[in-house]
Structures are given as C-alpha cells and as structure tokens.
Amino acid sequence: MLSRTADNLYWIGRYIERAEMMARLLEVGARIALLPSVGHGYRNEWDSLLQASGTADGFSHKYGDPVQRNIESYLFFDRDNPSSVASCFERARENGRIVRTALTSQMWDALNSAFQELRQLERQPRSELELGVLTEWTMRQTALLRGAIETTHLRNDGYDFLGLGYGLERADNTARLIDVKYYVLLPRVDFVGSEFDNYQWTTLLRAMSAHRAFHWAYGGDVTPAKIADFLILNAKFPRSLMASALAVERHLGHLEETYGRRTEAQEAAEGLRDALRGLSVEEIIEEGMHEFLSRVIGQVNRIGGIVHATYLSGEMR
Amino acid sequence: MIVSVSHRSVYRYDAPLRLAVQSLRLTPSHFDGQKVLSWEISVEGGTRGGAFRDGAGDWIESWSVRGPADRVEVAATGTVDTTDLAGMLRGHRETVHPLVYLRETPATMIDTALADLAAGAARGATSPLDTCHALSNAVRAAIAYRPGVTGAHTSAAEALALGEGVCQDHAHALIAAARSLDIPGRYVSGYLLADQDGKEHEAAHAWAELWVGELGWIGFDPANACCPNDLYIRIGSGFSAQDAAPIRGIASGPGAEALDVTVAVTAGQQ
C-alpha cells in the first residue's frame, strides 16, 4: 500500500477519535460547571479543559479569559483550533477524499454526511445550539463511522492503519482525560475523598460513557483507586489505556502477518503493554498519577513516531 | 594539447538531508577538437543512476545520495587531448535542430539595447561568420570583465545595462544579440586552461556557440575575445546558464545548503 494512503487512513482514525475526545471533554466541562464553584470557581475547570486538550495557548491568544461560551466555540467550531471538533471532521473528511477508493462507500457516506451536517450546524445561530446537542451529535457521527469501518472494511492493511490511528489517539486521549481530573482539576490534596471529588470522578466516567460499565465491573463505592484501575489497567474497558495498547499491538501484529516482517514499532507497542501489565494502581499512585500519565503520553507519542518512520514515510528499507 | 581537470563541488547541509538527486552534465563532449583520455565522475556515498547521451550530444549521469548525510561531494577528474579548431564544433553528433535555439529564456530576453547593439555590430558585416565575430566583439566591448557585480540570475539585458559582468553574462548577451538577428545561439559550459601570460581566468568557464549556416555551430568567447581553442574543454550546452548547468540537484531535507567549488585545470598529464 502507498505510504501516503496508509497515512491518510491513519489520520482519519486519529482525527475521528480526537473529535470524540473533544466532545467528551466539553461534556466533562459542562457537567462540572454545573456544580457550585469550589475554591477556584468555574474558571479553573474550564481552563483545565484547555490545558488537557493542549489548546490553552491558542485559546488565550484568540479570546483571552476562558469564558464558557468562547471555550465551547473554540473547542467545537473554531477552524483556528486544529483540534476542534469541526477541524477534526474536516480533516478526516479531507483525508478520506484523498483516498476515496480505499474507503468503502458506507465509510465515505459516514465521513461525508458528518461533514455536510456540520456545515448546517455551523449555519445555525449559536444561541440555538445546546452544548449537549453538539456533543451527542459528535458521538453519533463517530459511532456511525466506526460502525461502517467495522462492518464493511476489508480486514487488510488499510484496516490496520485505521486501527492504529484510533488506538494511539485513544491511548493519548484517555491519558489526558484522566489527567484533567487528577492533576488539573484537583490540585489540593484535602479535596481527595470529598463529595466534590467523587462527583468529578463520576463525571469523568460519564464522559467516557463508562458510568454503568464501571458499576457492573466494580460495584460498591466509587473510589479513585477503582476508577484508575478501570480506566488504566482494565483490558475489558475499550477506552482504557490497556485496551488501547492491546489494540495497537494487535494491528501491528496483523501488519507483521501481512508484510511478513517484524518491526521496531511492535517492540515499542509491546513495551507499553508490558509496562502497563506489570503495574498496580498503588504503584501508579506512588509514582504520582500525573507523572505516570505524562510518561505514558510520551511513550504513545514515541510509538506514533516509529509507526510513521516505519510505514508512513515510505522510507523503510 | 593534453589538459587535465579536477573539479570538486562540496555541498554542506546544516541539517541532515533525506535524499539528494543530481543530474550531472560533467563529461567532456565528443568532437574532433577533443579526445577524452580518461574521465571519472564520483559522488561520495552516492548511487549511480541512469546515464545517457541527450539530443544535444551531452553525456548525462544521474546520481542519488540517500540520507542521512550532511555533505555531498561531486568530483569530476580526467584528462583530455584538445585540438584547436578555431571554435568549430566539427564531428559533434546531435539531434536538436538549430532553430530550437531561437527560444527565449529569462536570461536571454532581448531588450532594445541588446537589439541595437546587435544591429550596430552587424552593419557592414560581409558574411554570417563575420557577423558573429562582430557580435562577439561588440559584447566584449559593451560588457567589461568584472567579477562580483552580477549574480547567477542576472539577465543579458541587465548585464548590458550595467556594462560589467563575467563570462556567464557575456555568453547570455551574445546569445540574445544573435537571436535578435535570427541567429540561433546557445550557452556552453566547460573549462579553460589559464595561459602563460598571467591574465585572470575562470577555470570553470562559459561561452556561447552561434549557428553559422553551413559551418555549423561555432564557439565564441567574448570574455576572452577569441574562439575556443585547445585551451578549452567543452562539457555541454543549453539555452542559458541554468539550462546548461553542469550540476543540477535537489536535496530534500530541512537544512540550508552551502557550496564550495574548486576547479584545477592544468597542462599535461596529472
């Protein structure tokens, strides 16, 4: 397969996953903002979203203070923000247009209609658009595309590059979402275990559509340790770091079968899996959640870099 | 006369390049005035690609260097036995029709001054050959040799307006002046052996060839007010300096490029 084609497919996966993460982040922000402000007030919470999504600098440059309506616009509609939902959908569709013939018609339909609907949303006055409508719309579109991929795409190397994009982006995003809660939202140790703390955790679970799944799996009280175990180490939860790492590893394994050669990318992915497998929540907390997550994000980036050098640049010898 | 050449070009990059591709027109022409005794092209760390003789009779070699590399060195060395044919390109096999060389390029665009220069020079000329000599002399008289005032992209018209330039400008001006009289002209790149009188020379040299009907292509070197003789080695030709460049290359990578060239042309075997 042409490296550029693989690259386009890979980025479709990444952008769609990123769009979904943006929508989920917005939902976390909106829910937390409903609570009476604690200590730093809502301003801190919204700011934390910008921090978590890596868009704080761009935002403050354009809008200054983080006001909810502006943040919503920036994270959802703004084309100046390369990670906004709209930018992600536009880029995913552009990548799709370039490799039209590598997509199934259902996949193209999903990508294309999402883009067309987005244009219509953009034409509506912002005052008529509830944030909830926007985030739900996003989840539905991303699910439609994912569904189209799963049900129609050949299980060939193209499928694996899509999967790699999804997997790496998801690992990165989940790490960032947990980091919002653990590091940015809650800098003061005396909040730990408070009512407010639990509310934030639950919100995070909801944002990941994992609220009920968590209760089925763990039962009882919501404790940070259980949640961390669930979001980080539990391979059964599809958005967990472990599940994402396994997905990346699986797709790289398929590529090994298809191309008949093992690559450095596989070693890096296995390294991440092993690192996660050998850990307990206690050890993570001991290391420091933020430090741990930063390390994982770095590791995921490194895998992305190797995947690029190995498959997407066309320079493999 | 036996003339030896050593021509080294060293490209340096401040960040490693990924891939460099070069098209080299660095081999002496085949014609009655020169016989190649030995010649070798090498590109350090490079892979030789396709090689062929083009329609203008030039030998082209393609080379590529795979990165990462921060330096590319191109070397051409060898020895040629030259004969003075008074500028005539006798026995040179080529397919390109002379009329093709009436094409205008940015470097050889004709302006009023160039056309006037040509018309003035041609007045009173008794034969086509005479006209060409007159043109070459007129260009020589109008553009004094002075290095450093013109650059790689200076056009013939600009050099004439300045009244100063180097061999590249002389050649461009002569081509443009000839074209204004409907005489096909082309740019020739090569080497020049400095003679004993101690005059300043550029070892990597350039001159022009004009189409003189039945006599065919004849070289004129306005810079030295003569026709190429056995001190000259002809490498290749083109519409302009850019088109006749001995080395054309592109390096892909983020780095900036710096070039060092050393050319040594000496008499006798090396």
Place this chain on the structure above:
Amino acid sequence: MSMAPAFFNEMFDDNGIRPHYAKLGDWTQHMPAELRQMKQAEAEALFRRIGITFAVYGEGGDPDRLIPFDMFPRVFTQPEWRRLERGIKQRAKALNAFLVDVYGRGEIIRAGRIPARLIYGNEAYEKAVTGFVPPKGVYSHIVGIDLVRTGPDDFFVLEDNCRTPSGVSYMLENREIMMRMFPALFRENRIEPVDAYSTILRRTLASVAPAKCESDPTVVILTPGHYNSAYYEHSFLADLMGVELVEPADLFVEGGFVWMRTTEGPQKVDVIYRRIDDAYLDPLCFRPDSMLGVPGLMDVYRSGGVTIASAPGAGVADDKAVYTFVPDMIRFYLGEEPILQNVPTWQCAKADDLKYVLDHLGELVVKEVHGSGGYGMLVGPKSTEDQIAYFRTRIEEDPDNYIAQPTLSLSTCPSFVEEGIAPRHVDLRPYCLVGEKIELVPGGLTRVALREGSLVVNSSQGGGVKDTWVLAE
C-alpha cells in the same frame, strides 16, 4: 436577417425518426414529464453520490460543480462507427509517427511538408526528449480526438488532444448510470459496451513498459493532487485499473529507476500515466526553481528506466497551428488519404489569412492557438458588435496567437430540456489508446450545448454530457 442554417438532426430526417433511433422514440413516448423529472433527479443524486463533480478539460471552477447530465442518449450505427474508428486510429497513428519523427530526424520537415519553425520554434517542442524514441515508438498513448458532424457522412476533426485528454470518466459513468436507471433500454437496444476501457488502458500502458522492466510492469497514475479539478477522474481510473494513484512526493529516483513509497518500503514503478503537465514532472529538467515534481525523473526516462505516458513533448502534435498539417502527416507517414477531414483553418500568422479573418470576423469562429476550454474564443455569428471589435483588437495585437475556422453547422441530437425534448448541438470525443496495438472502445464522450441555439459545448459555457451508444449489428 439571414436564414437559420439547416442543421443535421441525428434523430430525425424528412420522413421522421431514423431507424436507429426508433426505440428511443418509443421510450420517450412512454415517459411523462413527472417520470422524467424524477429520473433526472435520481441521476443527479447518483452523480453527487459517486462524487463525479469536476470540470472537464481542465476548465477549473467550483470543484463541487456538477456537469449537467442529459439522459437522452446519442446513437451511432455500426457502419457510422466503423468509419469513425478507422479515421480516429489513422489519425492517432499519424500523430505518433509525427512525434517520433520531429524528435528524431525530422523527415517531414526536410521534405518541406511542414515549416521547420512551426515545430522547432514551438513552445511545446521539448528539447529534453530529442533523440529519444520511447518504447514501441509511442509518444501519445491516449489520444482524444474532438469531432463534430455536419451531415450524414460529414465528420470534422476540431482538435487533437495528445497530452492528457480528460473526460473519459464521464463516458464510463454516463453509461453506468443509464444502465442503472433504464435497464430496459439496454435490453431492447443492442448497445456495444464501453466498460472494457480500463482493461484496455491498463494493457496499453503495460505494453509500453521499458525494456529494463523484466517482470509484470507496475503501472501508476500520477496526479497533481486532490485539489486538482480532475482528481475524481484520476482516482476513478486508478481504481478501475487496480493501480496506485500517486502524487509526485510519493515517488523518488534512485539507481536509474523510479520508486514509490509504500508501507513495505520502496517499490519500483515501470509505467507512469501522468495527469500532470510537462513543466511539473521534474524540477531538475523543467523548473530548477520549483520543488514540485519528481527530481531526476527525466534522467530515468531518458535512460530507459521508466515510461511516461503521454511522453513529455507530445504536446507539439496537438498545437492548433500544427493541427492544419495533420492531413499531410497522414499522407506522409501512412501513404493514405485522411478518412476524417480537418475543419478549414485560417492562420492569422499568415498575412493573407489574417486579412481574410479580419474581413469576415462576423462569420468565423476564432480561437487562441494555445487556449482551451472555450475561453478566448469568438463565435462570430453569435457575438455582439462590441465582442467582435474587442477580438479584432486582440488579433491585431498578436496575430500569431489566433486561428479562425468557419462556423460549422454542428449536428443536433434530441435533449431533455425544461420544455420537454428539443434538438441541441453536440460534439464527440472518443479516446483512442495507443500502445503495442491501437484500440478504441465503441463510444466516447458526447458534449451537448444545452442552451438553445448555442454552439459551445464546453461545460463552463452551459454544456452538458450524454451517454453515447454504438449499436451492434
């Protein structure tokens, strides 16, 4: 006021419907306006869905623009087509012989049949390929020949397209959509299929692989990129042929061959069907100041490591001033009389012709020598005094850049229009494939001037397209 010229109507003669259109006559009888509108909407939705929204012939403009599709097919009989086919193949053969000649010894010029300056002084003449004979002696592998009809047996060639004629995806998609919407029509009429085009194209391209290619040749299509107005066609053809669609950055040169970057490392490329202009093929050869293109590609080409189709420099054969000499080429190289006629052409570069043209601007069609797409064109009888005056100035300023032709009475075909069915003027572009063999699928792209009375079929000027049928015997 002059009388309206009598246009040849391809469906009706004085006695009514011509036999080969009879079944279409019945078909329209049973198509009430509502059904027609429904079908029209359906066709449009299909076109949009597959994304075939680009301008033909590099006219630019809105990339999401849909070219109007006229559902009324155009029909040729088998004998009509056979003659066209012979004429087109003859022309494609002569054009290629001409290209090999002018990049070689130039016999036709030495023989005094074509002026030397017209060729060697031509912008499209490419010095870099002189002295090179491409594999199988083919320069132009896909020849698009634009034809018009003025009578039962009168076909004229309007122009030749030897570089990268576009629009063939319309030929294929128009057929596809007609078959989907009106399967019954295809049962009742025995229509020669066109869908072998992609197979033949691939075979043609593979047949001109360079001698250095020892295995099954790898063919690619080279596109300028997805912003190009014909990108859809590029990806459509790549998909049909099952070959990669590459951009210049996907290719690189090493060791005398061209390679494409793949997920499994570099893969050698043997034949490049390029849909990109000469100037953007190789910056080392054509544009030293540009980073576009594949550096070193031309050296590989010249040393026989890759085939480029159509060959760089092929454009000199479809120059509008060279066009007038094509009948001479046919006689010179093939020793045959041309089967298809040229439109008589006045060259404004010649003083006598210029005088005639300026005296008769109101009757003539004036074209720019290097123009395309119906811009820079004057249709005398359809133009205002002001337009004619404007063109007069332009021609006087730069006569070499213009040619003129008589206003041809283009044939008409029935078309679906607002009011129902009405005759509209049409032209035809068949696509002739030249490799080891010369082949032509029975059909082509029919363009139709949908504006009443208009003779301009270009999509930028209100033209549409329709399916083109050749009936089996």
